[in-house]
Amino acid sequence: MIRGDRIFGAVMIVVALGYILSASSIQTSFMSDPVGPRIFPYMIAAVVILSSLVMVLRPDPDQDWPAGPMVAQLGLALAVLVGYAYAITPLGFILPTTIAAGVISWQIGGNPRRAAIAGLGLAVGLFVLFRVILGLGLKGLPAGMGF
Amino acid sequence: METLANLAMGFSIAITPFTLLLAIIGCFVGTIIGALPGLGPSNGVALLIPISFSMGLDAISALVLLTSVYYGAMYGGRISSILLNIPGDEPAMMTTLDGYPMAKQGKAAEALVVSGVASFVGALLATIGLMVFAPYLARVAYQFGPAEYFALYMLAFCTLGGMGSNNQAKAALAAAIGLGIAMIGLDKTTGMPRFTFGELHLMDGVDFLVAIVGLFAVAEVFHFIESHGKDSAIGVKLGKILVPWRMLKQTSGAMLRGTGIGFVAGVLPGAGASLGSFLAYMAEKSAAKDKATFGQGNPKGVAAPEAGNNAAAGGALVPMLTLGVPGSGTTAVLLALLLTLNITPGPLLFTERPEVVWSLIASLLIANVVLLLMNVPMIKVFVKILSVPAWVLLPGVTMVAFVGIYSLTGSSFDMLMMVGFGVLGYVMRKLDIPTVPVILGILLGNAMEDNLRRAMVLSNGDWTFLFSSPIAVGLWIAAVLGFLAPLFLRRLLKKPPLPTTDPTLNED
Numbered sequence: 001m002i003r004g005d006r007i008f009g010a011v012m013i014v015v016a017l018g019y020i021l022s023a024s025s026i027q028t029s030f031m032s033d034p035v036g037p038r039i040f041p042y043m044i045a046a047v048v049i050l051s052s053l054v055m056v057l058r059p060d061p062d063q064d065w066p067a068g069p070m071v072a073q074l075g076l077a078l079a080v081l082v083g084y085a086y087a088i089t090p091l092g093f094i095l096p097t098t099i100a101a102g103v104i105s106w107q108i109g110g111n112p113r114r115a116a117i118a119g120l121g122l123a124v125g126l127f128v129l130f131r132v133i134l135g136l137g138l139k140g141l142p143a144g145m146g147f
Numbered sequence: 148m149e150t151l152a153n154l155a156m157g158f159s160i161a162i163t164p165f166t167l168l169l170a171i172i173g174c175f176v177g178t179i180i181g182a183l184p185g186l187g188p189s190n191g192v193a194l195l196i197p198i199s200f201s202m203g204l205d206a207i208s209a210l211v212l213l214t215s216v217y218y219g220a221m222y223g224g225r226i227s228s229i230l231l232n233i234p235g236d237e238p239a240m241m242t243t244l245d246g247y248p249m250a251k252q253g254k255a256a257e258a259l260v261v262s263g264v265a266s267f268v269g270a271l272l273a274t275i276g277l278m279v280f281a282p283y284l285a286r287v288a289y290q291f292g293p294a295e296y297f298a299l300y301m302l303a304f305c306t307l308g309g310m311g312s313n314n315q316a317k318a319a320l321a322a323a324i325g326l327g328i329a330m331i332g333l334d335k336t337t338g339m340p341r342f343t344f345g346e347l348h349l350m351d352g353v354d355f356l357v358a359i360v361g362l363f364a365v366a367e368v369f370h371f372i373e374s375h376g377k378d379s380a381i382g383v384k385l386g387k388i389l390v391p392w393r394m395l396k397q398t399s400g401a402m403l404r405g406t407g408i409g410f411v412a413g414v415l416p417g418a419g420a421s422l423g424s425f426l427a428y429m430a431e432k433s434a435a436k437d438k439a440t441f442g443q444g445n446p447k448g449v450a451a452p453e454a455g456n457n458a459a460a461g462g463a464l465v466p467m468l469t470l471g472v473p474g475s476g477t478t479a480v481l482l483a484l485l486l487t488l489n490i491t492p493g494p495l496l497f498t499e500r501p502e503v504v505w506s507l508i509a510s511l512l513i514a515n516v517v518l519l520l521m522n523v524p525m526i527k528v529f530v531k532i533l534s535v536p537a538w539v540l541l542p543g544v545t546m547v548a549f550v551g552i553y554s555l556t557g558s559s560f561d562m563l564m565m566v567g568f569g570v571l572g573y574v575m576r577k578l579d580i581p582t583v584p585v586i587l588g589i590l591l592g593n594a595m596e597d598n599l600r601r602a603m604v605l606s607n608g609d610w611t612f613l614f615s616s617p618i619a620v621g622l623w624i625a626a627v628l629g630f631l632a633p634l635f636l637r638r639l640l641k642k643p644p645l646p647t648t649d650p651t652l653n654e655d
Binding site for chain 2: 004005008012019022023026027028033034035036037040041044045047048050051052054055058060063065066070073074077078081082084085086088089093097100101102104105106107108109110111114115118119121122123126130134135136137138
């Protein structure tokens with residue numbers, strides 16, 4: 001059962017059609033050129049559709065896709081990273097980094113205590129490196145708590 | 148003579164205590180990045196661009212730092228190839244074939260010294276080649292108009308797609324995805340927004356650094372979680388380091404031949420260091436009298452690919468600096484660095500900003516000497532660092548990626564986009580779709596469209612103008628050949644299978 005390539009190809013065809021639709025509504029201004037802002041996106045979409053069709057019609061053998069628990073693990077990692085992107089501005093660097101680095105460390109190494117130490121160590125270590133040594137503008141603690 | 152005068156000028160800019168310190172730091176960090184499995188030169192340089200930018204380094208300092216990292220990573224890749232049979236980065240793959248057997252025979256120290264010297268020879272001669280050929284190519288590039296540039300970009304995508312991947316359709320798709328992403332934002336000619344869907348963050352387009360860090364570094368994290376850090380490094384033992392003079396003399400021919408092949412492979416757009424080391428190894432093997440000992444610990448099989456991949460790394464800088472067209476994933480990242488620093492590579496760079504070019508070349512030469520000193524007498528330090536476990540390394544890489552993008556833009560939107568690129572990179576890797584063309588597409592997309600439109604303005608909408616000059620026609624033919632020839636060559640040039648990893652190395 002070869003599915004990976006076919007699904008991705010089909011999705012990309014839909015995306016390309018949407019891209020063409022979106023490109024067709026790009027406004028041109030009075031100071032335009034012979035090509036205009038739409039032709040090149042159309043050309044790109046045509047290449048996407050052509051190569052996606054090849055992927056759908058002549059797919060490569062499928063890779064091993066993660067199943068069950070591994071999907072949950074990857075989903076957790078994704079959720080942690082998305083949450084981190086939202087948390088770093090209001091909560092500062094150290095707290096979200098400890099949690100995010102700790103969770104990822106636990107997912108790779110599988111030992112919760114080691115992972116917690118790694119998370120805290122990375123948070124503090126990287127904060128010292130970036131803020132104190134390299135002087136980047138990071139906030140260490142939640143807003144209003146100094147640092 | 149002119150070259151020497153320019154070089155002296157470059158050295159006078161590059162040799163200050165501060166830039167020397169940066170070169171040393173860059174070499175050190177680069178070697179570590181190269182040595183650690185899962186962190187290649189592209190990842191490493193990509194992670195460090197936003198950070199060096201937020202540190203407020205000036206253009207030349209940032210260039211010195213990051214090109215040292217680039218060369219350092221090329222040196223470092225061999226360490227884990229030899230000691231662990233895991234290539235630290237893709238170009239170091241061929242080094243595992245003879246390096247690991249040498250290590251198993253108790254000749255790890257010799258293998259490391261030979262490969263270190265081979266790296267030095269390859270990189271040094273390639274940097275000299277860069278000095279000689281780049282100004283010449285820059286003079287040719289002066290005659291390029293928009294039609295020629297458009298054809299040149301096609302050539303870069305076609306050869307990269309043709310040689311760098313196993314499936315032409317997938318490479319073309321990847322390039323088109325990158326180009327499509329590059330279109331997002333304000334259209335330069337008309338000032339109209341394209342594909343922004345009313346999102347203010349997208350008006351400036353997608354920052355290529357966000358895409359690079361996401362596709363390379365964040366995707367790696369997902370991959371590692373899935374593989375449970377199977378390829379993680381473990382404690383390594385290494386005896387006393389002595390310089391095996393006889394072995395060096397014996398392999399000097401292999402080094403020089405590997406350098407020549409690697410340099411040519413590097414100059415060709417799209418080929419890059421992996422092909423350089425591959426061709427150098429295969430050529431050395433087929434030319435050798437003792438073919439049977441290749442793959443069983445022949446020092447020539449270590450020297451040739453290492454010289455080849457480091458020479459290719461230098462050679463790849465030739466088209467990148469003179470034409471603005473990168474030859475490989477890592478040079479694509481270096482191009483991103485130049486663009487971030489507001490330096491536009493191309494023939495004009497050599498006449499308008501010679502100080503940038505020549506201080507870059509001088510810093511490459513400095514980096515090489517520093518790297519030789521670091522990688523032969525001080526090799527044990529790096530071997531110690533190799534034993535950092537994946538469960539510390541990967542979370543660290545993730546956090547560095549976030550810090551880099553956050554300190555650059557300070558917006559959650561960009562970090563979310565980076566995670567999105569990470570997911571895309573993971574899926575593409577699963578489907579065996581190369582990610583480098585995506586990066587190249589994002590980097591070159593706007594310039595490519597711009598040249599197409601300027602060509603059409605010049606010709607008043609006549610599309611045959613694209614094929615109107617001999618240079619353009621030559622480039623188009625090369626592009627088509629580069630895209631199609633691998634279809635036929637692939638059957639001849641099957642990559643030799645990697646020796647299977649020793650299962651005892653895989654615990655934790």
